[in-house]
Every structure is written in structure tokens, then in C-alpha cells.
Amino acid sequence: MDKVKEERLITKARKGNSRAFEKLMLAHQETLYKTAYLYLRNKEDALDAVQETAYKAFIGIEKLKEPKYFLTWLTRILINSIFAMKKKKGELVPFESHHDTGTDQRNIEEYIDLRNALDTLDEHVQLTIQLYYFQDYSISMIAEQTGMAEGTIKTHLHRARKSLKQELEKEDKNIWKKHQVKQLYDDIEVPKKALKKAIHQAVVRAENETNTRRRFKWARTITNGMAVAAVVFILYLSSGLFLPSVNKAMGSIPIVGQIYKEFQDKVGLSLFKSNLVTNLNEKAESRGITISVNSSYYDAGQLVYNFTVDNLQSDEKELSYNVSKASFNDNFSIDLDSLMLKKLNNKQYAGQLRLYTKGAEIKNGDTTPFVITHINEIQGNWSFKLPITKKNASYLGSSKVVSVHHNRYQFSNIQVENGKLGSVLQFTIDYQGIAKHDTVEINEVKDDLGNTYEMTSSNIELGDRKKVNERTVRAKGQTLLESPINPKAKKLTLIANIKSEAEGSEIVPLNAEMPFHVSETNHQNIGIEINNINQKGRKVLVHYRFTGVDTSSMSKDDLMNIGEMIGLGDMKKLQSWSDPMGDYEEGYYLKANTAKVKNMNTAEMVSTFELEDDYDDELSLKHFEFNEYGLYIDKGVLNYLNQLEPFSFTVPVHQVSQPAEKNNQKLKNRM
Incomplete structure (x- = not known):
């Protein structure tokens, strides 16, 4: 599943769309099951773990802040569920239960040894191992997904590899290398039919519970009989089915009904039932493809236009489209998650454009431009001036x-x-x-x-x-x-x-006169006092302390996480990059280090930069010159030391x- 499609499904799932969430789970079901099996060593337990993960994730998906971290977020929930199951059992699964792996018999013993070795690692390291070895994440991807510094991740991997090697070599096993570990993981057979059923049951259970919670939240004084009716109504509506009166109304304008059904637009359905949707007949043609805008509505800051796309040949069920942002004035903002087409039949797609706007600043009779510039990879120019119709509010x-x-x-x-x-x-x-x-x-x-x-x-x-x-x-x-x-x-x-x-950044030359004081942040008055920078072989050690922080309510991890975000790079190149944290030239910049706390009370730290990267040689600083390199400090990051x-x-x-x-x-x- 491509990232754009996944993020759109996540947006829908966060709004309670169970079908969208189920699609997300099915897209990642094999990864989740194999992870669960690797930990639990039993088919039924692994299915239970994935089912529990699906349930918890659907209940708590509104807490997911960044859609791009969805799989890591799921993996974290899964591992927590696994640990809870193992703790509840109080002991490891016996050897006999390992025989339903579906793997070749000759690998079973190696698999058991690997799992036992992994059990010796703590939870944070196990998550890193899971992402790096089994999901093929790079170190930079793990850093982005988990919020850990790359130096911390490298430390986890180094310790894990050393520990795994020691544990496995006790048994005279040489399976600790990445490709060997990954092969054992890939060989796990996935019971797709049972897994799909488990996920579906979890989503239904979570949806029923969510609707029940909403029922009591919205109407605590409703009698039991009315409450049951309310739940039935909510489930009926969310299932994609329509009330008879709505079906009858939609029969006169079938395409509008289909669009509302496809996009599960509850507001649109409610307005349609009340005859508060405006019918339109606006057409534009480009590249042999015709777009017809057929209806619109405005409600609570959202202006929505429904349209169909004809003569578009594609086998895809969903396609993306782009609009010209320049055509909208400052009264509008595009909901980027709405830029998706859904297939209605072999020759026709449907779409919704959702604009955020301010009711006080738009009037009946006004028009808004709407220009589609791309449909998937097809460039064109489908231009409209669409009328705005507001109802009383x-x-x-x-x-x-x-x-x-x-x-x-x-x-x-x-x-x-x-x-x-x-x-x-x-x-x-x-x-x-x-x-x-x-x-x-x-x-x-x-x-x-x-x-x-x-x-x-x-x-x-x-x-x-x-x-x-x-x-x-x-x-x-x-x-x-x-x-x-x-x-x-x-x-x-x-x-x-x-x-x-937001703050600025500061570059500190490695050969600067010591002590060097990094200017305090404007927001929180946090600074850095650097006392010494020296090179030892292919390492650079920086001794410093944070100033303006109260460490009494902090942990060592709080200080280490910020310390490890200090970078090291070629000073001339640092000045030419717009954002060294995200846009830099490999081989000339280290975006992280390994930080340690020397004195918690005084916030004294030491950061070690490894000039050689054991995991990716392209990231090594092969051109390093002490007098030409400097530390890169994003001062906005320092503000995180004071919890907002x-x-x-x-x-x-x-x-x-x-x-x-x-x-x-x-x-x-x-x-």
C-alpha cells in the first residue's frame, strides 16, 4: 500500500471509519502475525495478540499524531500486548507448541534459540531489533518513527548484536547476522483466513464498544430501550446502509447517493435527507476525461463539492488527484486528505473536494475556483467556478x-x-x-x-x-x-x-575557544556551555552541560534524547543546507551522536560522534577535518527540556x- 493511500485511510479511521481501519490492518497483517509468532511461538497465541492489537488500535487511533508512524505505533501496541500475555502466563510456552510454525523442521531448533536470545533483551532494544531486523527499517527510519536519536539506536543494535552473538554462540549457533535472522522470520507461515477473521472480530468488538461509549456520552439520561435503538441506528448508519427515506430520496439522484455511500459522508447524508444539499451541473473536459460537479453543501466550516470523472481508464479502485492551491484565496484551506477518487464502475470514478473555510466570510452567490491539475499521473486542466450556497446556521x-x-x-x-x-x-x-x-x-x-x-x-x-x-x-x-x-x-x-x-540554530566550530557558550533560547532561556571538544582516533568527544534547566523532575533519558540531537558536519556545507536536520549530504554530516549523562544535578553531558558508521558506510565522515567541521545545534529542540x-x-x-x-x-x- 502506498503512503498516500495509507495516510488517507488513517484519516478516515481516526474519524471512526471501521472499514478503512480494517483495510489498514489487513495491509500489515503478515508483519504483525510474524512478529507475534516470533515472540509467542504459538499460532493461537499469535492470532490472539494480533486481535488484541487491532482492538486496542481502533479504540485509541485518535491518539496517533503522525500517520507516517502508523506501523511503528501498531508494532509498539503489539509488543506491549505480547509482553502482557507472557506476563499473565508467567512462563514460556513449552517446546511442544513450536511444531505449528509452518517452517522447515531443520529451522525449528534455530528459531527457538533465536527467540530465547531475544528474550534476554529489554523492551526498548527489542522494538529496535524488530524494526531493523524484521521490518527492514534503516537506522534513520527508526529514528524518525520512534523519536530516538540515531546514536541511541546504533547503541541498541550494537548491544543487541553482541548479546545475541554471545547467547547463540553458547549453543554453537551462527544465526545472529541480519540476513540469517530475517530468513527465519520470513519462513513463518501466515494463516491468512484465520488472521483476517480475527482482525474483523476485533474491529467489530471495538466499534460496538466505541458506539456504546458515545451513546452514554451523548445521552446519559436515555432509557435502556432508547439507548439500544440509538446504538442500532449508529451501527446501521456506519455500516454504509441507508434509512428507507434516504434511499427513496437518493433514488431520484442515484449518483449523489452513490458518492455519499462511497465516502461515508455522514454529514452529507444528514443534509441530503433534509434537502439541504445543492444540486449542480458543472462540467469540464481535458485529455478526453470529463469531470462533472453534481452537488455541494456547506456545514460548520466545511465546503464540500461532489463530482464524477468519466472516460478514465484504470484498474485501480482508488486514485489520487491534485488541485491548484493558487486558485483559492485566504478564506480557504484544502483538506489534502480529501484528494482521492473512488471507482464506481468500469468507466466512472467519484470524488469529493473538501475545503475548510469561514462562514462569516463567504456569502450566498459567491463563487470559488476549482482547478484539477492532475489525476494520478495524467496532467490536465479541469477548471470550474463553483457557486457557494449557505444555509441558515x-x-x-x-x-x-x-x-x-x-x-x-x-x-x-x-x-x-x-x-x-x-x-x-x-x-x-x-x-x-x-x-x-x-x-x-x-x-x-x-x-x-x-x-x-x-x-x-x-x-x-x-x-x-x-x-x-x-x-x-x-x-x-x-x-x-x-x-x-x-x-x-x-x-x-x-x-x-x-x-x-521555533528558534534559530547555531554552528559551533570544533576549534572554537573553550569554554563556548551557546546563546540561550528565546522561549525557555535554555543554553549550552561547551567545555571541551577533542578527537580520539575516529571519534569526536564533546563535553558540555545544559544551562537553565531544572533536572529535579527529569530523567537521564530526557537529557540524553536532546543531547543526541546535536549534529556534526562540514561548516561550509552546513551553511548552505536549508535544513541540516532533514536535508543534508551524506558523508559530510552526522545528525546524531551517543550521549551520556555525567552529572544529573548539573546536567553535565558527554556526546561521542563515531566518524565511521558500522551499519552504512556512506554515512561515514570520510572527509573529516577537525578545523573545518562544527557542531550543529537546533535551538528549538532545546526547548523540549522544559515540558510545555x-x-x-x-x-x-x-x-x-x-x-x-x-x-x-x-x-x-x-x-
């Missing part, structure tokens, strides 16, 4: 301007637009002074009536940030919420997270017919 507004977190972030124009099934919180945020490049997101809202509204999507910015003056940039942000906010609310409390605190806690603020709100942003802005400008 209820609003809550606040005229209060709030400055928070040392006056770095100023919120204004706070307003809520309630939709059919959800709502959108919209606001203007001024990032001021040192915070001009920070990112803040609102992830939860509470009202004064005791209700909590969780986000379904946050960190949405409409258009680009605008420069207000030398100290301030302004962004228009919004957060989508899972349900409408009670219109009787008089106060709203917004819970926000600082996603990042969520902050909240409360604003009064009242019902308004239409939010008056201009009036709010005048009030703000006077302050």
Missing part, C-alpha cells in the same frame, strides 16, 4: 480579546458555528515577538453547562499568515468539533497546546445572527 460569538502565555499569543474574533452534526471553533491568533513562528492549536472546548467538546481536526489555518508589524504575524485558525455546542452556553473554556516553539503544559482561557459568549469580525477587529486595533 446558529452562531455563538465573543468580543473578548485574550492575551496568553506571556502575551506571546493573542486570540480574538472567537466564534462558534454550529452545523448539522458538528461545529467549528474559529478564531484569529496573533503570534507576537519571539513567538512569530510558533504553532498553537486548540484541541478541546468546555462550556459552563458541564459539556466537553472534543476536536475532530485542529491546527487548521486559512490562508497564509499575514505580517501585521515587525513584531506580529496573524493567522486565521479553526478547530472542528465532534458535536454542536449548546446554544445556551454563556462561557467557553478553550484548552490549547503549544505544538512548537497545555494552557486554557475562558471567554464569555452569546448568540449572534452573524459574527461581526470587522467590529471585533476595530475593537482589537484600539487596544
Whole structure:
């Protein structure tokens, strides 16, 4: 499965789409099963472990912050489930249970020895081994996926290889090398039919439990009989089936019904049932392919257009498409996850374009440009000017301007637009002074009536940030919420997270005069005092301490993780790279090191840079010259040494017919 398709499925799964989640699990089922079997040595136990992983993952998928880390996240859940199962049993599975591996009999003894050797490693090292040996991740990929520094990973692998070699050589086994270990893993036979059934049962169980939880959350006073009916309704709707009245309505416009069904658009279905969807008939042709936009709706900050694609020859069930971002003004932001086509039949695909926007700034009769530039690899020009149709909505507004977190972030124009099934919180945020490049997101809202509204999507910015003056940039942000906010609310409390605190970087020459003081960060006043840098053979040792940190509530890992993110590179090349952490020339830069804590109380550290890379020779610094190289320090990373806690603020709100942003802005400008 390609990454684009996987990320789109993850987005759907995070919104509760069980079919999308099941597709994700099936795409990785063999990897998960083989991993489980390698640990548990028993077919039934391995199936149980994968089933438990599927259940836990579907329940907790909203906690997955980065879709690209999905498989690593799954693997971590799986390994935790395996350890729990082994702990519950209290002993290893007996030898007799090893005979259902499906592997060649001559490998069984080696397999057992390997598994016993792996059991001697701690959990963190086992995860590293799993990703490197069995899933063929490179060291840099493991670093990106787990957040560990490359130096730490190399240390784990070095220790693991040494330990495995020692353990296996006790039994006179020479199977510790990567290709030999991987071969034993690959030879495990996967019971695909049973595995598919186990995954499906887990998803059904998790979906039923999730819906039950929502039932009690949304309506705690519902009687038992009504609650059962509510659950049946939710399950019926999420299954892709439609109520009879909706089926009848869709019979008159069958293609619209098919599109809603394919994209599992619950909001669209609800609006369609209420006759709140606008029918369109806009066509464009390019490269012999015709695109027809047939319907649209606006609801709670989202403008959605449905369309069909005709005369497109492809065997793929899903295809990606691209749109011209330049055609949209600052009132819109594209939901990139919506840029996907689904096959309806042999000659026709369906698509949805979802735009985030602000209801107060669009009017009935306005038009928005919509230009598709690519369908999969086919370049073309399908251009539209599509009408905007808004329906009546209820609003809550606040005229209060709030400055928070040392006056770095100023919120204004706070307003809520309630939709059919959800709502959108919209606001203007001024990032001021040192915070001009920070990112803040609102992830939860509470009202004064005791209700909590969780986000379904946050960190949405409409258009680009605008420069207000030398100290301030302004962004228009919004957060989508899972349900409408009670219109009787008089106060709203917004819970926000600082996603990042941006700083500059600093290059420290290895031959700099010591001690060398790296300037403190603007946000947290954290610095580095470097006391000595010296070379010992093909190693560079850096002795330093962090300043401005309180280590009383930290662990050694906290300090080591940040220390290991210091890089070493050719100074001329460092200055030419836009982002040495992510875009560098191999052979001239080490993006990590092995860090150790010398004194926890004073935050004294030593970092060791290995100029030779034992795992990938292309990463070795073959051209190293002490006087030409320097340390690269991303000062934004240093801020992580002080944990950023969520902050909240409360604003009064009242019902308004239409939010008056201009009036709010005048009030703000006077302050």
C-alpha cells in the first residue's frame, strides 16, 4: 500500500471509519502475525495478540499524531500486548507448541534459540531489533518513527548484536547476522483466513464498544430501550446502509447517493435527507476525461463539492488527484486528505473536494475556483467556478480579546458555528515577538453547562499568515468539533497546546575557544556551555552541560534524547543546507551522536560522534577535518527540556445572527 493511500485511510479511521481501519490492518497483517509468532511461538497465541492489537488500535487511533508512524505505533501496541500475555502466563510456552510454525523442521531448533536470545533483551532494544531486523527499517527510519536519536539506536543494535552473538554462540549457533535472522522470520507461515477473521472480530468488538461509549456520552439520561435503538441506528448508519427515506430520496439522484455511500459522508447524508444539499451541473473536459460537479453543501466550516470523472481508464479502485492551491484565496484551506477518487464502475470514478473555510466570510452567490491539475499521473486542466450556497446556521460569538502565555499569543474574533452534526471553533491568533513562528492549536472546548467538546481536526489555518508589524504575524485558525455546542452556553473554556516553539540554530566550530557558550533560547532561556571538544582516533568527544534547566523532575533519558540531537558536519556545507536536520549530504554530516549523562544535578553531558558508521558506510565522515567541521545545534529542540503544559482561557459568549469580525477587529486595533 502506498503512503498516500495509507495516510488517507488513517484519516478516515481516526474519524471512526471501521472499514478503512480494517483495510489498514489487513495491509500489515503478515508483519504483525510474524512478529507475534516470533515472540509467542504459538499460532493461537499469535492470532490472539494480533486481535488484541487491532482492538486496542481502533479504540485509541485518535491518539496517533503522525500517520507516517502508523506501523511503528501498531508494532509498539503489539509488543506491549505480547509482553502482557507472557506476563499473565508467567512462563514460556513449552517446546511442544513450536511444531505449528509452518517452517522447515531443520529451522525449528534455530528459531527457538533465536527467540530465547531475544528474550534476554529489554523492551526498548527489542522494538529496535524488530524494526531493523524484521521490518527492514534503516537506522534513520527508526529514528524518525520512534523519536530516538540515531546514536541511541546504533547503541541498541550494537548491544543487541553482541548479546545475541554471545547467547547463540553458547549453543554453537551462527544465526545472529541480519540476513540469517530475517530468513527465519520470513519462513513463518501466515494463516491468512484465520488472521483476517480475527482482525474483523476485533474491529467489530471495538466499534460496538466505541458506539456504546458515545451513546452514554451523548445521552446519559436515555432509557435502556432508547439507548439500544440509538446504538442500532449508529451501527446501521456506519455500516454504509441507508434509512428507507434516504434511499427513496437518493433514488431520484442515484449518483449523489452513490458518492455519499462511497465516502461515508455522514454529514452529507444528514443534509441530503433534509434537502439541504445543492444540486449542480458543472462540467469540464481535458485529455478526453470529463469531470462533472453534481452537488455541494456547506456545514460548520466545511465546503464540500461532489463530482464524477468519466472516460478514465484504470484498474485501480482508488486514485489520487491534485488541485491548484493558487486558485483559492485566504478564506480557504484544502483538506489534502480529501484528494482521492473512488471507482464506481468500469468507466466512472467519484470524488469529493473538501475545503475548510469561514462562514462569516463567504456569502450566498459567491463563487470559488476549482482547478484539477492532475489525476494520478495524467496532467490536465479541469477548471470550474463553483457557486457557494449557505444555509441558515446558529452562531455563538465573543468580543473578548485574550492575551496568553506571556502575551506571546493573542486570540480574538472567537466564534462558534454550529452545523448539522458538528461545529467549528474559529478564531484569529496573533503570534507576537519571539513567538512569530510558533504553532498553537486548540484541541478541546468546555462550556459552563458541564459539556466537553472534543476536536475532530485542529491546527487548521486559512490562508497564509499575514505580517501585521515587525513584531506580529496573524493567522486565521479553526478547530472542528465532534458535536454542536449548546446554544445556551454563556462561557467557553478553550484548552490549547503549544505544538512548537521555533528558534534559530547555531554552528559551533570544533576549534572554537573553550569554554563556548551557546546563546540561550528565546522561549525557555535554555543554553549550552561547551567545555571541551577533542578527537580520539575516529571519534569526536564533546563535553558540555545544559544551562537553565531544572533536572529535579527529569530523567537521564530526557537529557540524553536532546543531547543526541546535536549534529556534526562540514561548516561550509552546513551553511548552505536549508535544513541540516532533514536535508543534508551524506558523508559530510552526522545528525546524531551517543550521549551520556555525567552529572544529573548539573546536567553535565558527554556526546561521542563515531566518524565511521558500522551499519552504512556512506554515512561515514570520510572527509573529516577537525578545523573545518562544527557542531550543529537546533535551538528549538532545546526547548523540549522544559515540558510545555497545555494552557486554557475562558471567554464569555452569546448568540449572534452573524459574527461581526470587522467590529471585533476595530475593537482589537484600539487596544
